[in-house]
Amino acid sequence: MDSKLATTFSKPQSIKRRVRELKELVIRIILFICAASSVLITFGVVWTLLKEAFPFFMEVSVKNFLTDKEWTPLFENPQYGIFNLICGTFLTTAIALSVAIPLGTITAVFLSEYMSNRYREILKPILELLAAVPTVVYGYFALLFVTPLLQKIYPDLSSFNALSAGLVMGVMIIPYVSSLSEDAMRAVPVHLREGSLALGASNLQTSFKVIIPSAFSGIASAYVLGISRALGETMVVAIAAGLQPKISLNPLESTQTLTAYIVQVSQGDLPHGSIGYKTIYVAGVVLLFFTLIFNLIGLRIRSKMEIKFK
Amino acid sequence: MVTTKTDSNIKKAEVVDLTFGYTEKNVLNKISMPIYQNKVTALIGPSGCGKTTLLRCFNRMHDLYGEVRYNGEIKLYPDDINILARDIDPIEVRMKIGMVFQKPNPFPKSIYENISYGLKVRGVKKKSYIDDKVEDSLKKAGLWNEVSDRLHSSATSLSGGQQQRLCIARALATEPDLLLLDEPTSALDPISTAHIEELVTELKKSVTLLMVTHNLHQAARTADYTAFMYLGDLVEFGESSQIFTNPKEQKTENYITGRFG
Numbered sequence: 370m371d372s373k374l375a376t377t378f379s380k381p382q383s384i385k386r387r388v389r390e391l392k393e394l395v396i397r398i399i400l401f402i403c404a405a406s407s408v409l410i411t412f413g414v415v416w417t418l419l420k421e422a423f424p425f426f427m428e429v430s431v432k433n434f435l436t437d438k439e440w441t442p443l444f445e446n447p448q449y450g451i452f453n454l455i456c457g458t459f460l461t462t463a464i465a466l467s468v469a470i471p472l473g474t475i476t477a478v479f480l481s482e483y484m485s486n487r488y489r490e491i492l493k494p495i496l497e498l499l500a501a502v503p504t505v506v507y508g509y510f511a512l513l514f515v516t517p518l519l520q521k522i523y524p525d526l527s528s529f530n531a532l533s534a535g536l537v538m539g540v541m542i543i544p545y546v547s548s549l550s551e552d553a554m555r556a557v558p559v560h561l562r563e564g565s566l567a568l569g570a571s572n573l574q575t576s577f578k579v580i581i582p583s584a585f586s587g588i589a590s591a592y593v594l595g596i597s598r599a600l601g602e603t604m605v606v607a608i609a610a611g612l613q614p615k616i617s618l619n620p621l622e623s624t625q626t627l628t629a630y631i632v633q634v635s636q637g638d639l640p641h642g643s644i645g646y647k648t649i650y651v652a653g654v655v656l657l658f659f660t661l662i663f664n665l666i667g668l669r670i671r672s673k674m675e676i677k678f679k
Numbered sequence: 680m681v682t683t684k685t686d687s688n689i690k691k692a693e694v695v696d697l698t699f700g701y702t703e704k705n706v707l708n709k710i711s712m713p714i715y716q717n718k719v720t721a722l723i724g725p726s727g728c729g730k731t732t733l734l735r736c737f738n739r740m741h742d743l744y745g746e747v748r749y750n751g752e753i754k755l756y757p758d759d760i761n762i763l764a765r766d767i768d769p770i771e772v773r774m775k776i777g778m779v780f781q782k783p784n785p786f787p788k789s790i791y792e793n794i795s796y797g798l799k800v801r802g803v804k805k806k807s808y809i810d811d812k813v814e815d816s817l818k819k820a821g822l823w824n825e826v827s828d829r830l831h832s833s834a835t836s837l838s839g840g841q842q843q844r845l846c847i848a849r850a851l852a853t854e855p856d857l858l859l860l861d862e863p864t865s866a867l868d869p870i871s872t873a874h875i876e877e878l879v880t881e882l883k884k885s886v887t888l889l890m891v892t893h894n895l896h897q898a899a900r901t902a903d904y905t906a907f908m909y910l911g912d913l914v915e916f917g918e919s920s921q922i923f924t925n926p927k928e929q930k931t932e933n934y935i936t937g938r939f940g
């Protein structure tokens with residue numbers, strides 16, 4: 370019986386084989402370009418930032434940059450103390466995280482350990498809607514609703530302040546933290562959960578002693594994403610936290626973050642190449658630097674946990 | 680069903696007319712059998728006949744997956760209570776009845792933390808007591824010599840057989856009245872399996888064991904009593920020697936001689 374599927378070994382020079390090899394090559398090149406493009410774009414962004422930021426240090430010494438008491442690059446006697454902006458960024462980020470991490474984690478525990486599948490399918494998208502609200506809306510919500518509310522408690526709260534911007538930003542970030550954490554918790558194998566319950570543990574004990582530690586690398590990633598979101602958040606802080614850079618950790622006063630500064634300056638028309646123009650890029654580089662640091666820390670935690678647990 | 684008469688033994692638990700189903704369809708039909716104290720009872724039968732389902736009734740594991748209907752009773756002695764009763768807290772049942780799973784499931788924590796977990800859950804704080812208990816349980820599970828110098832290293836770095844003995848030690852630390860084992864050796868190599876079998880025989884001095892296995896030799900070697908299940912029915916219960924040499928039911932004979940399942 371003759372079979373059509375019977376194969377023979379082709380000679381290396383045969384046309385059929387050449388064509389097939391060429392096809393493979395083309396596909397491989399296309400895939401490589403796709404994979405490389407995101408890396409290239411990242412490098413492009415970093416390159417642009419550095420290229421514009423570097424000349425800044427021709428005019429301002431690193432010492433002034435790190436030690437000046439104020440951040441007033443556009444004034445008569447400019448000062449360039451970057452810690453003024455870093456302070457604002459960290460203050461609002463810390464406030465946001467102190468809301469988002471506990472609430473996000475608890476929400477994740479609740480969704481993953483206490484909700485039946487049916488209700489979770491309804492509740493989760495609603496929660497994720499929190500992240501879909503435009504940030505400018507959150508900004509005005511902080512300025513026009515939360516701040517007046519807080520002023521009833523602290524009458525001397527200034528109308529632009531780190532507290533309400535941070536709190537609202539925290540709420541905004543909850544779904545980032547909870548959604549990823551919940552995925553990580555639900556990925557914990559059912560036999561670990563049953564193992565704990567079979568030893569007489571309650572749901573709550575199981576959640577906190579077994580599920581969260583087992584899912585920790587995933588939860589850490591969720592926190593890092595939350596931190597990155599908070600560091601980079603712009604509209605809320607630009608609208609509600611104010612425009613006064615200062616070295617202070619008082620949440621009741623106005624402050625300015627790196628991002629809010631960038632928005633503020635880029636709204637005016639600064640001549641290309643002026644010192645003000647360069648500060649935008651410097652602030653951008655500093656922001657990128659911190660985001661990168663936190664991502665690296667997250668990566669470290671994750672690989673450490675994986676060594677410990679796998 | 681045919682039950683061989685045995686008088687000299689004390690009942691630790693007793694299943695009475697137990698019917699159970701995940702859906703409308705019953706997976707267990709009117710099961711009745713005793714569990715004798717300080718004995719090993721094996722549940723055998725072809726895949727899907729309901730062995731795991733029956734075992735998981737004993738520690739109310741089914742309760743985790745929604746409202747379930749148990750019909751019939753599982754009595755626990757000497758308390759003489761029906762652990763399936765609605766007003767019995769499943770957590771309290773699990774505090775008395777330990778379980779070892781088919782696949783070793785150590786927590787991703789240290790060996791010490793794994794063993795002390797059940798005690799911590801019960802609110803035990805005293806460190807010296809926990810330390811003693813950890814050592815004692817590991818000794819009982821035959822693992823102490825292998826791990827005594829690395830109690831604080833990760834439990835997941837142990838071999839499969841060691842992990843399963845760790846899981847047994849973890850259950851023993853809570854001093855269960857009854858220890859359930861669901862095919863504890865099905866994921867292990869022959870040497871580890873032999874280890875666990877020896878251990879099971881040793882453990883019955885201090886605890887009552889109920890073990891699911893689909894390895895007939897294992898049941899014959901380790902169990903004092905054997906229950907043969909088929910399609911949700913308990914076909915025959917008796918002393919292992921009788922079940923394996925002189926079964927009274929045709930179905931049992933067919934199964935142990937390898938004619939089906």
Ligand SMILES: Nc1ncnc2c1ncn2[C@@H]1O[C@H](COP(=O)(O)OP(=O)(O)O)[C@@H](O)[C@H]1O
Pocket residue numbers: 701702706724725726727728729730731732733
């Ligand atoms: N969670 C479940 N939901 C519905 N049916 C199940 C579930 N678990 C097991 N079953 C069914 O119950 C029967 C007995 O299963 P099981 O107790 O696991 O058998 P065994 O352990 O003897 O192999 C099988 O028919 C199986 O398909």
Ligand SMILES: [Mg+2]
Pocket residue numbers: 730731732
């Ligand atoms: Mg089974």
